[in-house]
Amino acid sequence: MAGLYRSRVAGIGSYLPEKVLTNQDLEKMVETNDQWIVERTGIERRHIAAEGETTSDLCLHASQRALKDANLNPEDIDMIIVGTVTGDRQMPSTACYLQSKLGARNVMAFDLNAACSGFVYGVSIADQFIRTGMYKNILVVGAEVLHRFVNYKDRETCILFGDGAGAWVVSRAEANDPNIIASTHLHADGDLAELLTLPGGGAIMPQSQEVLDNNLQYVQMKGREIFKNAVRTMALCCKEALAQNNVTPEQIDWIIPHQANKRIIEAVADQFDFPMERVIVYLQETGNTSSASIPLAFDWAVQNGKIKRGQNILLTAFGAGLTSGSILLRY
Known part of the structure; x- marks a missing residue:
């Protein structure tokens, strides 16, 4: 059921x-x-x-x-x-x-x-x-x-x-376990698909000498547009999670955003007047590891005594697609 x-x-x-x-x-x-x-x-x-x-x-x-x-x-x-x-x-x-x-x-x-x-x-x-x-x-x-x-x-x-x-x-989770995933929120906007793409190698443009000659086997991105939309979509996803669970930013112990760019992370935190001291930033060590970035940052924060069991954690991400999402959980 x-x-x-x-x-x-x-x-x-x-x-x-x-x-x-x-x-x-x-x-x-x-x-x-x-x-x-x-x-x-x-x-x-x-x-x-x-x-x-x-x-x-x-x-x-x-x-x-x-x-x-x-x-x-x-x-x-x-x-x-x-x-x-x-x-x-x-x-x-x-x-x-x-x-x-x-x-x-x-x-x-x-x-x-x-x-x-x-x-x-x-x-x-x-x-x-x-x-x-x-x-x-x-x-x-x-x-x-x-x-x-x-x-x-x-x-x-x-x-x-x-x-x-x-x-x-x-x-x-056991029935009385308070440490649960509270809600998840996912979105995609295919109208913005060309902002971040890997052009060659798919059905549109199969791998060929032309692809290699024109470096189409590599990631391409429009940085300024990505920045603007990353901040917008991650902030919206965070607000959605907070609203659905009737939670205020003050009740969140840590935010872990996708680790793409520190300026993007700071801009997202600014949307809630959320202190950077409670935002997990690990990209200085890893760069942008795409789908790996949030679990890498989460594990690092646990190993270093920042995140602890029983705390409220808000995850938020954006990516090519453009995809976006958030998760509110009690760890």
């Missing part, structure tokens, strides 16, 4: 590749400098997957840590959702590769493409399956190997992106 059950965050984990690409490294590759990058984005370094290291490999590390945190085994998982735009292959799904590497049972596994909103979308889907009573434990992963889709001659985009993975085990 719909609404019979509620879900909770039972376990979390994350993984960053060992190799680090600093702003000083980028100075040697493209016309830019550390001060310019930090002032405009807040990013100081980003992690880069090693040669041969795949998106599903990153998923595996983060998932194993989340399962350990939840005190569960792979065979306890009822479904696997991987949010990614940089999957191992166009087919099969990275979730199926992850299922195999984990040694999970023959359960439902699929990839979800909502770009930087992918993890928020994935958690929302997991929440719905648990609410209906169909499943008890769902593994949700956000993972990207973005550096392989970045043109390191384009200084507007190459400074932004990094690789990483974050995972949650979303489980059925």
